[in-house]
Amino acid sequence: MPALDDPIERWNVLEMDREQLTPMMAHYAEMKAQYPQAVLMYRCGDFYETFFQDAYTVARELELVLTGRPDKKLGRIPMAGVPHHAMDRYAAQLVQKGYAIAICEQMESADQSKGLISREVTRVLTPGTILEEGLLAARQNNYLAAVVLVGRSPNQEWGLAYADISTGEFRVAQHKQIDRLSQELLRLQPAEILLPVDETGDRLGLFRPGEGGGGRIPEGLPQQFCYTLRPQRPFEAGEARSELLIALKVKSLEGFGCDRLPLAIRAAGGLLHYLSDTRKGTALNLERLQTYTIDEFLIIDYQTRRNLELLQTVRDGLLHGSLLWALDRTRTAMGGRALRRWLLQPLLSIAKIQQRQAAIAELLEDGHLRAKLQQSLSEVYDLERLAGRAGSGTANARDLVGLANSLEKLPELAMLLAGTRAQLLQRLQAVDPELEQLSQTLHETLVPHPPLTLTEGGLMQAGVDTALDELRSQVESDRKWIAALETTERERSGIPTLKVGFTKAFGYYISISRAKSKQAPADYIRKQTLVNEERYITPELKEREARILTAQTEIQQLEYDLFLALRMEVGSYASLIREVAEAIATADILAGLAEIAAAFNYCCPQMVGDRTLNLVEARHPVVEQSLPLGMFVSNSLKLGTRKSADLMVLTGPNMSGKSTYLRQVGLIQVMAQMGSFVPAEFAELGICDRVFTRVGAVDDLATGQSTFMVEMNETANILNHATERSLVLLDEIGRGTATFDGLSIAWAVAEYLAKVLKSRTIFATHYHELNELASILPNVANFQVVVKELEDEIIFLHQVSPGGADRSYGIEVGRLAGLPSSVIQRARQVLAQVDRHSHIAVGLRRSHTNGRNGKKQPTDTSGVEQGELPF
Numbered sequence: 001m002p003a004l005d006d007p008i009e010r011w012n013v014l015e016m017d018r019e020q021l022t023p024m025m026a027h028y029a030e031m032k033a034q035y036p037q038a039v040l041m042y043r044c045g046d047f048y049e050t051f052f053q054d055a056y057t058v059a060r061e062l063e064l065v066l067t068g069r070p071d072k073k074l075g076r077i078p079m080a081g082v083p084h085h086a087m088d089r090y091a092a093q094l095v096q097k098g099y100a101i102a103i104c105e106q107m108e109s110a111d112q113s114k115g116l117i118s119r120e121v122t123r124v125l126t127p128g129t130i131l132e133e134g135l136l137a138a139r140q141n142n143y144l145a146a147v148v149l150v151g152r153s154p155n156q157e158w159g160l161a162y163a164d165i166s167t168g169e170f171r172v173a174q175h176k177q178i179d180r181l182s183q184e185l186l187r188l189q190p191a192e193i194l195l196p197v198d199e200t201g202d203r204l205g206l207f208r209p210g211e212g213g214g215g216r217i218p219e220g221l222p223q224q225f226c227y228t229l230r231p232q233r234p235f236e237a238g239e240a241r242s243e244l245l246i247a248l249k250v251k252s253l254e255g256f257g258c259d260r261l262p263l264a265i266r267a268a269g270g271l272l273h274y275l276s277d278t279r280k281g282t283a284l285n286l287e288r289l290q291t292y293t294i295d296e297f298l299i300i301d302y303q304t305r306r307n308l309e310l311l312q313t314v315r316d317g318l319l320h321g322s323l324l325w326a327l328d329r330t331r332t333a334m335g336g337r338a339l340r341r342w343l344l345q346p347l348l349s350i351a352k353i354q355q356r357q358a359a360i361a362e363l364l365e366d367g368h369l370r371a372k373l374q375q376s377l378s379e380v381y382d383l384e385r386l387a388g389r390a391g392s393g394t395a396n397a398r399d400l401v402g403l404a405n406s407l408e409k410l411p412e413l414a415m416l417l418a419g420t421r422a423q424l425l426q427r428l429q430a431v432d433p434e435l436e437q438l439s440q441t442l443h444e445t446l447v448p449h450p451p452l453t454l455t456e457g458g459l460m461q462a463g464v465d466t467a468l469d470e471l472r473s474q475v476e477s478d479r480k481w482i483a484a485l486e487t488t489e490r491e492r493s494g495i496p497t498l499k500v501g502f503t504k505a506f507g508y509y510i511s512i513s514r515a516k517s518k519q520a521p522a523d524y525i526r527k528q529t530l531v532n533e534e535r536y537i538t539p540e541l542k543e544r545e546a547r548i549l550t551a552q553t554e555i556q557q558l559e560y561d562l563f564l565a566l567r568m569e570v571g572s573y574a575s576l577i578r579e580v581a582e583a584i585a586t587a588d589i590l591a592g593l594a595e596i597a598a599a600f601n602y603c604c605p606q607m608v609g610d611r612t613l614n615l616v617e618a619r620h621p622v623v624e625q626s627l628p629l630g631m632f633v634s635n636s637l638k639l640g641t642r643k644s645a646d647l648m649v650l651t652g653p654n655m656s657g658k659s660t661y662l663r664q665v666g667l668i669q670v671m672a673q674m675g676s677f678v679p680a681e682f683a684e685l686g687i688c689d690r691v692f693t694r695v696g697a698v699d700d701l702a703t704g705q706s707t708f709m710v711e712m713n714e715t716a717n718i719l720n721h722a723t724e725r726s727l728v729l730l731d732e733i734g735r736g737t738a739t740f741d742g743l744s745i746a747w748a749v750a751e752y753l754a755k756v757l758k759s760r761t762i763f764a765t766h767y768h769e770l771n772e773l774a775s776i777l778p779n780v781a782n783f784q785v786v787v788k789e790l791e792d793e794i795i796f797l798h799q800v801s802p803g804g805a806d807r808s809y810g811i812e813v814g815r816l817a818g819l820p821s822s823v824i825q826r827a828r829q830v831l832a833q834v835d836r837h838s839h840i841a842v843g844l845r846r847s848h849t850n851g852r853n854g855k856k857q858p859t860d861t862s863g864v865e866q867g868e869l870p871f
Helices: 023-034 052-062 084-096 178-188 237-248 262-279 302-308 323-327 333-344 350-365 367-377 383-392 397-407 410-416 433-445 466-493 514-519 539-571 574-600 621-626 658-673 707-721 739-757 768-776 810-817 821-837 840-853
Strands: 038-044 047-051 067-071 075-083 100-106 119-125 144-150 157-164 169-176 192-197 205-207 227-231 499-503 507-513 525-529 533-537 606-608 613-618 635-639 647-651 682-686 690-694 727-731 760-764 780-789 794-802
Touching: 023 038, 023 100, 023 119, 038 052, 038 084, 038 119, 047 052, 047 084, 052 075, 052 084, 075 084, 084 100, 119 262, 144 178, 144 262, 157 178, 157 262, 169 178, 169 262, 178 302, 192 262, 227 262, 237 262, 302 658, 302 690, 323 333, 323 574, 323 621, 323 658, 333 383, 333 574, 350 367, 350 574, 350 606, 367 410, 367 574, 383 397, 383 539, 383 574, 397 433, 397 539, 397 574, 410 433, 410 574, 433 539, 433 574, 466 499, 466 507, 466 539, 507 514, 507 539, 514 533, 533 539, 574 621, 613 658, 621 658, 635 647, 635 760, 635 794, 647 658, 647 739, 647 768, 658 682, 658 690, 658 727, 658 760, 690 707, 707 727, 707 739, 727 739, 739 760, 739 768, 768 780, 810 821
Parallel strands: 038 100, 144 192, 192 227, 606 682, 647 760, 647 780, 690 727, 727 760
Antiparallel strands: 038 047, 047 075, 067 075, 100 119, 144 157, 157 169, 205 227, 499 507, 507 533, 525 533, 613 635, 613 682, 780 794
């Protein structure tokens, strides 16, 4: 008999002769052949079972015991299963690991079947197509993306479509350059990406991170996502346009702004075709298509998002300690998701920024209004996803009750915001009568606390349907008769211990102890004999039971039909509900940002049309919240004006706060352009087109890149894309190589930023020689982080002031870290020698002097010729 630890290849059901399999296993193989890239969960009674290769996968990924099913020809077939009631939990784990799951349900019960139980695949769960509440992160969108590429790298033209079927969001874009596509995908973080390829057969399907996709994933796209390779046909121009027109129920795409974006249309059509394949007839219920361009927003590339720790920390990948953590005071899941989008897509329009600022200012002024608003919002459920589930036909009764309770809060929100002046708050001042009526209808139709299941009754209120009320009345009458039967029969029979009972298998019965069985009335019919009792029925009891069971079946079916009609009616309001949900999410974000501004004394930044970057007593928004109130040392900054520099050379020791200073400037710029108030006493900021940061050391072992190579790649990206409207924050450029090499690169990079790009730049460095740039270039200024030096220690003041530092105090930091005293002493001796014999600064000065005079000077005593760099 084969062992269950046989090689997985031995159990490839797709290559087996189906005549060798039992009828059920042959059907399993048939279903698996239709979904070769999915884990097939096959319903068998109270379990979802997997067999063959899938059993190995499920046992490994879910840490389940691998068992076996006896088979006369194959021996023990590998098998692993999960209970049906725990399916969502296990499915969530598999989907999070990047697996697709095909759910094969029993379409009839065992007692209805005359042979093999009928089974069909009713849904396919893939990372980008899930709707189930238990499988989704409440405060993060779950995007499915589709990409179409044309041309050769790196200047390929591309079309992108993405959708969150749980919220209805559906957008398309078209652009050039694959690196821009890569950055957009890294912003979206889609759960799954569809790629059309030429191949067919088993090369198509979903590839999880690390699998590579058989070499079919184009170079330049991020490799960490789940990619699903799809046939070309649904992505062809004619097919895709037709699919899109049918789905949107229109005759032209002109009104959606994408009619002349053929690649975007192809991506959108292919995405819709995939959804129809995987959702198995479930209504898609997407919102009307929106076309956008990636140039509408402040561009924050992946490296900058990581270095600024916008969504998670660099060290641990945690939300705690990120800017999102510091700013998120939202009370709804909708607001949490929208805040994430605001943070990743700051605005370029001053008018739109000021619109958000006006709402925050009004809520900041009225603390009572803000508190009442946030209290009301905390009682609102996730309207976006509730509407999505109703529209797609997957909502249960509790979802609709939650929807009704949330819509019931709209008049309260309207009253709270009735006198507000801000345009973004006025959107909730009027309640659509249709939504008020819908809320009332749901409350009048559904019981307040319905069960999770939809097919066992108990959903509808009395008075909803006359036929339902009549059936319930009949059942109630019969149950009252049965309830009174025990008393009646005790009196009639004279047996005081007689009982009336019920079991699912046997139904209603009259129980008499064995000792009293001879006293049973003559019309009792014996049906079961137990050790201590006899069980009887009477014709009238069985008639009542049959009526009850028949009526209950009719009630359950009628309630289910009524619920389906109600859910369909609610689904027709999905678009209207989502409009309200968007307004609620916006108000939620604004109230949360006002709360932060009040708690930490933020100011409203003045947004201007020039390149000004003027901050007075600014603080780091995250670090400030991690310290006792008032402990953070604030600092000021002015760049980009006529009277200030474009590039700041920032020197000072380690641990003095240079990186914190850099990050706080970047975070304040992002916060300002997303419409938030900022941690400063005063802020005047010009609009940035891009923010770049190069902070911290990291290597990329997967691609064989050293720390220094990663640093150079990121620096090259900055120099190739920054403009004079950009904000560039650089920390320790050149430190990953030899001293002279590093200094040379740092000098050249800083010079290029100041002379050629003229980007507003903070250049933090330990190369004090770069202070000489300020004497060469008029738009460069030197600043330092001040320390207080005592006899045997240094105190970090974290204060930035004009002037360049001449020491890094690295040896003192090493002493604080606990290096042996002999090492510290020797390091000081070496440093004294280096300082005494170094001619780097002298050479740089002479290079500048020679450049101005245009003449070559005599050689100095060190052997370094004037006009030449000494390295």
